[in-house]
Amino acid sequence: MFGGRIGIVEILIILAVLLLMFGGRGKISAMMGDMAKGIKSFRKGLKDGETPDAPAGQSAGTLISEPINVTPDKDKTKA
Numbered sequence: 001m002f003g004g005r006i007g008i009v010e011i012l013i014i015l016a017v018l019l020l021m022f023g024g025r026g027k028i029s030a031m032m033g034d035m036a037k038g039i040k041s042f043r044k045g046l047k048d049g050e051t052p053d054a055p056a057g058q059s060a061g062t063l064i065s066e067p068i069n070v071t072p073d074k075d076k077t078k079a
Helices: 008-022 027-049
Strands: none
Touching: 008 027
């Protein structure tokens, strides 16, 4: 279509895109670094979540035996 030759304009465009993506303190490289940190912390959270916190006789899905009062203080006087 273009004859297979790459001109100086195309090379400059490719270099500009590469500079944006992999530049020292570019916005895209900082964003990718933040994404990598997020993935690492997500994986660490998954690994930490696998250890059971409940005693040996209880499962993680055990319901609480007593009800929890969630009524706000100002509504308690009306009831």
